[in-house]
Amino acid sequence: MPAKPAEEGCQQLIVTADQAGQRLDALLAQAFSAFSRAQLQRAITDGAVTVDEEPVKPSYRLRVAQRVSIKFPEPRTTVERGEDIPLDILWEDEHLVVVNKPPRMVVHPGKGHTAGTLVSALLFHFHQLSELGGTYRPGIVHRLDRDTSGVLVVAKTDQVHHHISKQFAARSVKKEYLAVLAAVPDRDRDLIEQPIGIHPRQREKMAVRKEHSSSRDAVSFYEVTARRGNYAVVRVLPRTGRTHQIRVHLAHVGCPVLCDALYGGRSEITRRELTEQGEDASVLLDRQALHAHKLTFEHPHSGELLSITAPIPADIQTVLDALQVSIGADS
Numbered sequence: 001m002p003a004k005p006a007e008e009g010c011q012q013l014i015v016t017a018d019q020a021g022q023r024l025d026a027l028l029a030q031a032f033s034a035f036s037r038a039q040l041q042r043a044i045t046d047g048a049v050t051v052d053e054e055p056v057k058p059s060y061r062l063r064v065a066q067r068v069s070i071k072f073p074e075p076r077t078t079v080e081r082g083e084d085i086p087l088d089i090l091w092e093d094e095h096l097v098v099v100n101k102p103p104r105m106v107v108h109p110g111k112g113h114t115a116g117t118l119v120s121a122l123l124f125h126f127h128q129l130s131e132l133g134g135t136y137r138p139g140i141v142h143r144l145d146r147d148t149s150g151v152l153v154v155a156k157t158d159q160v161h162h163h164i165s166k167q168f169a170a171r172s173v174k175k176e177y178l179a180v181l182a183a184v185p186d187r188d189r190d191l192i193e194q195p196i197g198i199h200p201r202q203r204e205k206m207a208v209r210k211e212h213s214s215s216r217d218a219v220s221f222y223e224v225t226a227r228r229g230n231y232a233v234v235r236v237l238p239r240t241g242r243t244h245q246i247r248v249h250l251a252h253v254g255c256p257v258l259c260d261a262l263y264g265g266r267s268e269i270t271r272r273e274l275t276e277q278g279e280d281a282s283v284l285l286d287r288q289a290l291h292a293h294k295l296t297f298e299h300p301h302s303g304e305l306l307s308i309t310a311p312i313p314a315d316i317q318t319v320l321d322a323l324q325v326s327i328g329a330d331s
Contacts, residue, residue: 014213015066024051025058028070043070046132047165053216055169082124083115090308095160095301096153097126100310103149103287108137122154129154130161141165145244150177150292150310163300168241174296177236177246178312178327180289180319182264183255184232189223192249196242205262206244208252218242220249228323229276231258235293246290258319260288274322284318291316
């Protein structure tokens with residue numbers, strides 16, 4: 001069966017009856033002839049290839065209906081030098097650094113974004129970064145959407161990168177987000193278990209899609225912390241890490257993230273609209289109200305459980321103030 005697009009930078013294929021019994025590296029060599037057998041074997045060894053979401057060896061014998069996923073770097077500009085962009089460092093030692101990514105900053109270079117990225121800033125401030133992500137993504141273990149702010153961990157060595165990546169793959173990393181919603185959920189808390197795949201018509205979007213070849217299981221838990229008129233503030237604990245997962249899941253239950261143009265239909269809100277009082281038409285927010293508030297994971301060397309919190313950014317805090325919502329320091 002031909003390769004099918006999955007999440008960004010990832011291709012998938014489903015093993016057919018004719019392909020069953022083949023070695024994994026042999027099947028990939030047939031499906032991705034632009035890459036050498038050595039390149040594909042290295043991708044498998046580096047963990048860039050999974051079978052049913054599990055890493056395997058190049059010699060692994062495939063079974064019918066198994067899902068093979070492989071992540072390739074997209075054609076993008078290599079970052080050769082850093083840029084003197086300030087970083088908000090939340091935690092650092094000789095092994096890793098945790099930063100508070102601001103909104104509107106792209107994590108790594110790509111089409112249309114070759115400068116001003118987080119990677120550019122990291123290259124300027126740090127002499128050593130993990131190389132497992134390739135030359136365009138040094139140190140980057142995971143990512144946040146351009147307009148999502150908050151906690152992001154960066155590895156300084158390949159060993160640390162591999163260790164933290166395994167924690168993400170095993171779903172042992174606890175991620176907590178803060179979101180303001182453009183509608184009020186009908187329950188105080190809920191577990192959303194809906195598979196996510198590529199949108200059937202808009203390629204830049206993801207969607208809840210059941211029994212589709214691009215779909216992968218996705219689970220998000222949310223809890224309402226405040227309701228104010230037509231808006232709500234929630235804590236979201238995603239248990240998987242699919243592209244746009246929180247935004248897709250909340251929109252699916254009829255409560256899109258406030259100012260999420262892609263999934264909510266509008267990109268800004270004014271004070272007058274938010275409070276339904278006065279004549280102040282000043283814009284309070286012009287990006288999605290989603291913040292990666294806290295990340296908890298095991299330190300790769302000490303084994304210590306690190307729980308890193310990023311302060312609420314000024315634009316979202318302005319919205320919370322207008323709604324008269326207070327978020328505790330440990331929330």
